[in-house]
Amino acid sequence: MTNGFLPTHYARTALLLTGMTALFMVIGLLLGGKGGMMIALLIAIGTNLFAYWRSGDMVLSMYGAREVNAASEPELYQLTAGLARNAGLPMPRLYVIDDAQPNAFATGRDPAHAAVAVNTGLLQALSRDEVAGVIAHELAHIKHRDTLLMTITATLAGAISMVANFGLFFGGRDREGPGPIASILMAILAPLAAMVVQMAISRSREYEADRLGAQISGNPRALASALARIHNAAHAIPNEQAEAHPATAHMFIINPLSGRPMDNLFSTHPDTQNRIAALEELARRMGTSGRPPQQGGFVEGVGLDDLGPRGPKGPWG
Numbered sequence: 059m060t061n062g063f064l065p066t067h068y069a070r071t072a073l074l075l076t077g078m079t080a081l082f083m084v085i086g087l088l089l090g091g092k093g094g095m096m097i098a099l100l101i102a103i104g105t106n107l108f109a110y111w112r113s114g115d116m117v118l119s120m121y122g123a124r125e126v127n128a129a130s131e132p133e134l135y136q137l138t139a140g141l142a143r144n145a146g147l148p149m150p151r152l153y154v155i156d157d158a159q160p161n162a163f164a165t166g167r168d169p170a171h172a173a174v175a176v177n178t179g180l181l182q183a184l185s186r187d188e189v190a191g192v193i194a195h196e197l198a199h200i201k202h203r204d205t206l207l208m209t210i211t212a213t214l215a216g217a218i219s220m221v222a223n224f225g226l227f228f229g230g231r232d233r234e235g236p237g238p239i240a241s242i243l244m245a246i247l248a249p250l251a252a253m254v255v256q257m258a259i260s261r262s263r264e265y266e267a268d269r270l271g272a273q274i275s276g277n278p279r280a281l282a283s284a285l286a287r288i289h290n291a292a293h294a295i296p297n298e299q300a301e302a303h304p305a306t307a308h309m310f311i312i313n314p315l316s317g318r319p320m321d322n323l324f325s326t327h328p329d330t331q332n333r334i335a336a337l338e339e340l341a342r343r344m345g346t347s348g349r350p351p352q353q354g355g356f357v358e359g360v361g362l363d364d365l366g367p368r369g370p371k372g373p374w375g
Contacts, residue, residue: 074207075106078214105214113213114165114173114205117306121299123153123175134181138174138193145197145274150174159295160184160288163309164196165209172200183291184284191281192288195271195311202270204263212306261328264311268333269340278341282334288312289330 079102086098108116128135135152142149150166153175160180166172174196180189199205268285272278292312300307300314307315313327 074210074214075110078102079106108213110167110206110210113209114167114171117163117165117209117212117309118153118173118175120303120306121155121157121175123155126152126154134176134189137186137190141190141194141197141274144276145194145201145270147172147197147201150197150200154178154181157297157299158182159297159314160291161297161310161312161314162192162196163208163306163311164199164205165309166200167206167209168203169200172205174200177297179291179295180288184287185280187275187277187280188284188287190275191271191277191284192311194275195267195281197274198267198270199263202263202266204267208263208309212303212309264328265333265336268337272337272340272344276344278337278344282337282341285312285330285334285337292316 079099082098082102082105083095086094086096086101088094090097126135131152131154134154138152139149147169150164150169151173153173155175155177157177158179159177160183162174162176162180164172164174174193176189176193180192184192199208268281272281275281289312292314293316296316297314300310301316304315307313308327312330
């Protein structure tokens with residue numbers, strides 16, 4: 059980690075919070091005039107404080123995640139602990155979500171307060187090496203401190219959508235209000251503005267987490283194989299909580315939304331095939347450097363059409 063990394067990280071977070079606060083105030087002004095703007099400012103301050111300190115726990119609760127430990131999930135816990143050691147990180151809190159879609163995300167404001175959550179579908183559909191690749195990817199987000207931005211963005215984008223939607227019911231009742239047409243426009247445009255922020259911080263972040271995650275696990279092709287399986291399954295197995303809270307979609311390793319027209323507006327992930335190609339290139343470089351690949355989970359030239367989701371075969375595929 060370079061000396062300038064942490065200042066840059068906190069500057070990006072401060073910029074995000076400032077931008078979201080300004081957007082809150084504009085919405086308040088349009089919906090309720092000066093009084094609405096002041097109310098929105100107070101809401102923004104409270105939301106920012108909550109987002110920084112508690113947003114990770116809120117997202118975990120939203121998905122019904124249950125915390126597990128070495129006694130309840132010994133294999134998963136030991137695998138994660140070993141990967142965390144490889145990454146030079148403290149052991150994160152570990153959660154399992156009862157959802158058939160194979161997927162995972164990380165959250166937390168810093169490595170000391172981080173958590174990794176995996177769906178039961180991930181443990182049922184993927185091999186041990188593939189699961190390791192996914193967890194290593196999430197640990198890479200923690201090491202890069204992406205999780206603070208990811209979680210705060212999800213919280214604030216959801217809050218902005220909620221405030222904007224109030225305009226459908228309360229806008230236009232005050233002389234200073236914008237009227238019903240402007241209220242409807244705000245209900246549409248405000249979530250889109252929040253989405254722009256999500257997209258700005260998501261795409262390059264995923265490539266970098268793939269790269270570092272592959273180095274942590276030592277197995278780029280296992281991660282490539284996992285991405286292909288998760289991508290295929292995500293379009294076939296709906297994640298109802300993600301569909302209900304699309305502002306959290308950018309937190310997952312693969313977009314969990316099923317692809318309905320509204321879902322496409324929340325597409326924040328780079329093309330999966332491009333990510334796989336980058337991992338294949340990394341695997342070739344690691345191979346020529348003399349680092350031996352680990353056995354299991356390797357799939358030469360893996361593509362999206364080559365791998366479908368496995369059938370249920372127990373906790374390690």
